Amino acid sequence: MQRHSSDLATCYVGVSFYRTASGQELHTAVAQVFNERGDGVVVRGGTAQISKSDRQPHLALSDARQLLLNALAEYRTKHGHQPARIVIHKSSNFTSGEINGFHEAADLRNIDHVDLLWIQRRGAPHLYRTGQLPPLRGTSAQLDARSLLLYTRGSVPYFHTYPGLYVPQPLLIRSVTPGTDLQTAGTDILALSKMNWNNAQLDERDPLTLRTAYRVGSILKHIPTEARIATRYAYYM
Known part of the structure; x- marks a missing residue:
């Protein structure tokens, strides 16, 4: 990803969910992408619940x-410092508990x-x-103060x-975060949609954050909950 000298060091985190092989539990998979380099680290989350x-x-x-x-601990291990900015891409809406939990961290x-960005794959209006x-x-088309429509695939001149x-x-x-620059968010997502080196x-x-989270989840569902997992995304390709 291209970076300007004034850009903050950013940690992009993709949050998606997967069911265990038995189908009894719903867990969280995270694929973390570091800055412009595209190095991925996998972190497994706790048990999620379906909201009524x-x-x-x-x-x-x-x-x-x-x-x-x-996720931030893995980032620090990789870089030796904490990021100045966090961008979370999530495949479902954010509850107040999730918002507060992420901000507390x-x-x-x-x-x-x-x-905090909720990326919807279905139900978006189409442009012609x-x-x-x-x-x-x-x-792209900004629908309101917190909603942006973006074509990550389309005609290429x-x-x-x-x-x-x-x-x-x-x-x-x-966006569920007041003051988020949707054009910057869209530019980041557009760049992340081209960063699958495999x-x-x-x-x-999909941006690489969510794409890798989906793929990692399809593997993690076969691994026991108590077992340690490899953190390098290269092991999941």
Whole structure:
């Protein structure tokens, strides 16, 4: 990822969920991406619960706090210092307990800048472009103060076409943190959608934070809860 000299050192964290092989428990998988380098570290979270109100998986306050503390510990081990900014990409909405838990973890590590982003893969409105090709990759539309529509896949001028098999589906990015710069958030997500080094394709729909979390979860579900896991993402490719 390109960085300006004035940019803060940022830790990007993707939070998604997976069921154990027995299907009895719902756990959290985290794929952590370091700055512009794309080095991934895996952290396994606690047990999540399906909310009766929105039917989405969520963490308790204490589990959310511990999850981010563990992720920051891995970051410090890798870099020798804490980040100045944390960006959390989550596959479900944030509850008040999760918001408070993540902020408590950041406060314990004296990190002031925290962006919490819910990335929706379904239910986003579609945009249309004059002609036969779909919208350009990178097309965005801010729907309101906290919602951004973003095409991470789409037509690419360099190829003079859309290099895909199906109609591209946009992502709906919702911020739960007041003051989040949605254009910066969208730019980061667009860059992270091209950082899967284990892929010959130009881009992917999901940012690397969530893409790796999905894939890691499909492996972690076969590992006993009490067993130690490898933290390097290279082991999960």
